[in-house]
Amino acid sequence: MTDIIIRPMCADDYRDLHAVWTNPQVLWQTMQIPSLSLDDARDRIANPPPGMHRFVAEVDGRVVGMLGLTVGTRRRSHGASLGMMVHPDCWGRGIGSRLMDAMIDLADNYLNLVRVELEVYPDNERAIGLYRKYGFEEEGRKRKYGFRGGEYVDTLVMARVK
Numbered sequence: 001m002t003d004i005i006i007r008p009m010c011a012d013d014y015r016d017l018h019a020v021w022t023n024p025q026v027l028w029q030t031m032q033i034p035s036l037s038l039d040d041a042r043d044r045i046a047n048p049p050p051g052m053h054r055f056v057a058e059v060d061g062r063v064v065g066m067l068g069l070t071v072g073t074r075r076r077s078h079g080a081s082l083g084m085m086v087h088p089d090c091w092g093r094g095i096g097s098r099l100m101d102a103m104i105d106l107a108d109n110y111l112n113l114v115r116v117e118l119e120v121y122p123d124n125e126r127a128i129g130l131y132r133k134y135g136f137e138e139e140g141r142k143r144k145y146g147f148r149g150g151e152y153v154d155t156l157v158m159a160r161v162k
Helices: 011-021 024-029 038-046 095-109 125-133
Strands: 004-008 052-059 062-071 079-086 115-120 137-148 151-161
Touching: 004 095, 011 038, 011 062, 011 079, 024 079, 052 095, 062 095, 079 095, 095 125, 115 125, 115 137, 125 151
Parallel strands: 079 115
Antiparallel strands: 004 052, 052 062, 062 079, 115 151, 137 151
């Protein structure tokens, strides 16, 4: 298998990330929408929210995945929320695991986070399996949380607590 490089996101990644964010299979499993323009992708990368740490996975010079970790503030500064996606062409190649390894290292060894949480659609079994592998446990379900395929669907809340 080709080497997977995990590194911080940079401004030049916007074209490859746009291709990930707007891929129909990624759209189905995330809260992304297909109208994201290249300019919007460039702005999203150039202007991250406060407290956000971002990694990308690069294979053969192409960014094929990303993970964002947004640290809370004030009484929530011990926790963070996680968002991740990988291009379907690269599913099953260990990219999600490599991104999670980088996130766990950052969370545990640099940010001293106690809690990392995420939301995932209940039918995204591949992602749920990955999250469980890294110690995430289901904490609850938000009913009719997202709109997908013409209907409201639930999402699971999962967290890793040290």
